Amino acid sequence: MSVGKKLSIVAGIIALIATFLFSWYAIDAGGGNIYYASGYGIINNILNMFTNAEALGTTLGIPGFAIYIIAVYFILVLAAGIFQILGVKSRAMVLLGTFLVLGIAVLMFLGSADIVETTDWIVNIMGTNEPLVDGIIPLNILGLNTYDIGMYLLYASGIIGIIATIYGPKGM
Secondary structure, X not given: OOHHHHHHHHHHHHHHHHXXXXXXXXXXXXXXXXXXXXXXXXXHHHHHHHHOHHHHHHHHOOOHHHHHHHHHHHHHXXXXXXXXXXXXXXXXXXXXXXXXXXXXXXXXXXXXXXXXXXXXXXXXXXXXXXXXXXXXXXXXXXXXOOEOHHHHHHHHHHXXXXXXXXXXXXXX
8 A cells, every 4th residue: 555545544534533523622602601613513503504594694794605605615524534535546535635624724723813703603603512422522632712632633634635645546
């Protein structure tokens, strides 16, 4: 098995773990409600993004139709790890998965630059205050109001995916 194929598999596994098991960011939204941004939070909010797009758009300060585009993007983000694993056959698939995970990581970091209102996005789009397994999934290690291990794992997956794209499925 070539280096590119091995790196594609590693990148995909890291992306899936970061998406579904780890918290990307956790905030205290007041009243004891802690919201965890993660793939599980996106899954919880997908239906709301399609059925309540205009209200969400107003809350986030963007046009309502943009919520539909964001929802489709987030659905693709949930599958990004699979795309990276499929990179063992096609360089384009690992590149697609890499751009998806890096895109969500960049979106989260834009919140730290106050370009995107982090609290509104996490509470309404990417987060949930009902963990899948209380205290375990999504796993929050670094505490509240800070980027957590899941965000750094997404970046690692993206970097490994870029390297896998350079080598390609037939490289070395």
